[in-house]
Amino acid sequence: MSGHSKWENIKRKKGATDAARAKIFTKIGREIAVVVKMGGPDPSGNAKLRDLIAKAKSNNVPNDNIERIIKKAAGDGDKNNYESMVYEGYGPCGVAVIVECLTDNKNRTAADVRSYFNKFGGNMGSTGCVSYLFSDVGTVVIENNGADEDKIMDDVFEAGADDFNVEEDVIEIACSPNSVGSVRETLEGMGYKVLSAEADKIPSTYVTITDEDAMKKMGLLLDNLEDNDDVQNVFHNWENMPSDEEE
Template sequence: MSGHSKWSTIKRKKEATDQARAKIFTKIGREMTVCVKEGGPDPTTNAKLRDLIAKAKANNVPSDNIDRLIKKASGGEDKSDYISIVYEGYGPNGIAVIVETLTDNKNRTAGDVRHYFDKFGGNLGTSGCVSFMFTSRGIVEVENNGYDEDKLMEDCVESGADDYSIEDDTVEFISAAADLHAVRDALTEKGYTILSAETAQIPDNYVTLTDEESIKKMNLLLEHLEDNDDVQNVWHNWENPEAAEEE
């Protein structure tokens, strides 16, 4: 199975600029705020918060920033009321796109997302129009400390994961979405350094684009979606050789 870095546009980047890191923390921060309000500020009892803290640290977010955000959310200082909305649509030449958002203004977010699709050769669809082309999976990303294939295969099976993928300096363990936290805990016990643990929408099939105009528009669509603070994740079924080479 290919790594999810190929089709997830919002991902940890080792050489991220300060501006990019700030953008990433804005998105993680919103998730943390909702997570703390729903499950409490203690990462030992709030598994999702524990995962978000690991994700923030993997993106070089200072611990002080993380602590302040958790304290603010748990103390009731943050009055933001974020709601989760998922949009589905088609990019150029029918590329399937799922956009996951956390917003405090659904009219603003809906307008922005629709504008991006319209401007870059796509169209926003109705709920369910493309999600049937994807399968929800659990992805646990760990540091790759030079593990050999035999160890990874053994630990994959023992942790309850279905597969693994080596991605340069990381390893991704793939599981059923419902098994995500159990796999993460099992890998932690085996000594792996967890970088992130989250569910992902994996396309059943990939689609290639051959004409330059469609490729340009698809890249612009993804860039604008990723740059929007309300957008948490973008999943698509575009097979992009250039992105794979950059990873």
């Protein structure tokens, strides 16, 4: 598999502060509410809901929270109607950025996202300005259980994977975005512990930032975007993004 380690990004989120984890809970809850309204509250008949419940559990969202969100979305208690919006633009030094949102107020969200780009040395562009640089890929991360690589290869390809990469603690698997749920469920049935399973966007090229001020601004742009409740996912092609240890 090409690209950066998905697991590094997941570990960063899992190690977040309580406030940041609360943000993650809010975002996943919003996703769950949307798919319940679209496909119903029964996960056995709603594959997207099954995937999101698995995502919520992998992010340590309590079962009570998940059940409460599903019940509220299925009844008349949730009056919010969220709309999916995607914004594209450039950060400092031409870093490509895609921002996926679920919002109940398009004007507010667009203004917020534009202000972040402008404030931190970037600019929001038109639809399609950077999306051509990314490919849609499903990414499933499983715990490395110590099996030999031939066994792993047989299992992940039987599950429907297109490619995989064995790391020290985890195995990162690439598949079709539409196959994420079935690959996850098949691997769980084989006894693997799935740590994450979701659609991803992988850049075809990466941008390296050497200027310290530009690096700081790019970091602040990502932080502000991810801190916004309307923003669900942020994808970018910043090559040398600092790790937690470097920050």
